[in-house]
Amino acid sequence: MLRKITREWSFDLDESFRHRIEDGNLIFWKPGRTIYLIVWSRPEGEDKEQTMTWLKSESHPDPLLRKEPASTAILRYGYLLKERDGEHEYFGFYGFAVANTSYVQMSCYFDKETDVEWAEQTWLSLTYQSDQ
Secondary structure (H helix, E strand, O other), rough: EEEEEEOEEEEEEEOEEEEEOOOOOEEOOOEEEEEEEEEEEEEOOOOOHHHHHHHHOOOOOOEEEEOOOOOOOOOOOOEEEEEEEEOEEEEEEEEEEOOEEEEEEEEEEEEEHHHHHHHHHHOOOOOEEEOO
């Protein structure tokens, strides 16, 4: 199911997820899986490559996995971490998608390591449709 984030950005996610807005983040969740999304405007005068270079420089230096699929329309970078909140261990897949005027920061949290494929596919489903 296509979910609109903004006028330009959308992604695919099945209807079993509930959603809410919290602290400026769009959140989708169901048991065992949570997605946080936020759309940022790109800095004026900065091209997509400069934005991506900055995002990568601010990311975790030693992830379990890195993904950077080749594309010219939307630049993407993602990485996987194993995290802990008290006694609860979980995984976080952090993905960025940079387009002409903005970029999406997507954080997918899940309990089972095998769900990394779901997180990657959800991130890769981000699409950008500009009116310009």
